[in-house]
Amino acid sequence: MKKILFTGCAGQIGSELTLAFRKLYGNDNIIASDLSTKVCPDLLNSGPFVQLDVLDTKALGETIDKYKVDGIVHLAAILSAVGEKNPQLAWNVNINGTVNVFEVAREKKLERVLVPSSIAAFGPDTPRTMTPQKTILHPTTMYGVTKVALELLGNYYNLKYDMDIRGLRYPGVISHKTQPGGGTTDYAVAIYFDAVKQGSYECFLTEDTMLPMIYMPDCLKATIELFQAEKSRLQNATGYNLAAFSVTPKEMTESIQKVIPDFKISYSPDYRQEIADSWPDSIDDKEARDEWDWKPDYDLDSMTVDIIKEIRLK
CATH class of the missing domain: 3.40.50.720 (NAD(P)-binding Rossmann-like Domain)
Known part of the structure; x- marks a missing residue:
């Protein structure tokens, strides 16, 4: 091509x-x-x-x-x-x-x-x-x-x-380079920026909302x-x-606190909660792994370390 x-x-x-x-x-x-x-x-x-x-x-x-x-x-x-x-x-x-x-x-x-x-x-x-x-x-x-x-x-x-x-x-796709664009999993991007910049974040999903994510x-x-x-x-x-890992806001908070111990989170669920509740909490991507050899490189904690490092460099 x-x-x-x-x-x-x-x-x-x-x-x-x-x-x-x-x-x-x-x-x-x-x-x-x-x-x-x-x-x-x-x-x-x-x-x-x-x-x-x-x-x-x-x-x-x-x-x-x-x-x-x-x-x-x-x-x-x-x-x-x-x-x-x-x-x-x-x-x-x-x-x-x-x-x-x-x-x-x-x-x-x-x-x-x-x-x-x-x-x-x-x-x-x-x-x-x-x-x-x-x-x-x-x-x-x-x-x-x-x-x-x-x-x-x-x-x-x-x-x-x-x-x-x-x-x-x-x-849900998590990135440190581009701000969210109107998706239901946007919290998983915003939480890292707010953790680094202000030490706290207000999440629009409940703490136990499990969703599949990828770095x-x-x-x-x-x-x-x-x-x-x-x-x-x-x-x-x-x-x-396609899958990499599944995570809740609470688990993501705990991962961030391993790097930023004083980080705080609060919860104020909005209309996006209903959308998130209709989606799976984990994905079986066996076909991707079998048919084109898919395998992720990052889990939650390795992503957290990398993304915080990159945001701090900005």
């Missing part, structure tokens, strides 16, 4: 994943795009950037032609908490924007498309503990509904048009490994379960 277009490059994952791909494929071979022009300087200065609305099919096609793109990593999306405040916008961007990506990729015979899914694809009747790859998908958020639809649609395009569309169900370096590693995996090995291509 020679040229890859990234959509949603200004987001939490997009901003770091785009740079990771540039290191692998060369700066000029990764075309970054986003509707927003508020993009980190490292991205703007290291390679091509295009202001692009994925709802604009004509502009999408013109960008692919101009840069001779043969693959897409499609990250542009409205996330879970924001999507509940404006479900119509979430449907429009997440579904119609992705259909545009699939259609342009089909018409121009692109080599590969990667579209992440999410643990939001699960719902309250999904087995909560060690949620299996093949299970009930009855989400109760618009974000989750769109992720289920896109997993199915990607599989349809793969079967109908012999395309190569791939995806993985991201758990950004492992998220990047998993995405790259799936993107590069041999197609013939992939039996669950459009929605792989």
Whole structure:
């Protein structure tokens, strides 16, 4: 693959994943795009950037032609908490924007498309503990509904048009580089910044809310490994379960206190609690491990040490 277009490059994952791909494929071979022009300087200065609305099919096609793109990593999306405040916008961007990506990729015979899914694809009747790859998908958020639809649609395009569309169900992603972007697991990012800067944090989930999480370096590693995996090995291509560790706010607090002993937390659950309660507390990612050799590098405590060190350097 020679040229890859990234959509949603200004987001939490997009901003770091785009740079990771540039290191692998060369700066000029990764075309970054986003509707927003508020993009980190490292991205703007290291390679091509295009202001692009994925709802604009004509502009999408013109960008692919101009840069001779043969693959897409499609990250542009409205996330879970924001999507509940404006479900119509979430449907429009997440579904119609992705259909545009699939259609342009089909018409121009692109080599590969990667579209992440999410643990939001699960719902309250999904087995909560060690949620299996093949299970009930009855989400109760618009974000989750769109992720289920896109997993199915990607599989349809793969079967109908012999395309190569791939995806993985991201758990909560924790990063020290980018501030949260409107997700239900955002507390797991904000808690570290507040721990370092002010020594306390008010959490919008209850102390015993267990959710699956992953540290950004492992998220990047998993995405790259799936993107590069041999197609013939992939039996669950459009929605792989992905796991690193599961954690509650209380456990995360205890991990932080090993580094910052005086750190304090308080709890004030809001509307995001109901979303979190509909998601699994742990994930079985056996298929990812078997089919493309997935294995995380970080657990909770090793992530905590690293992320606090990095925030202190800012």
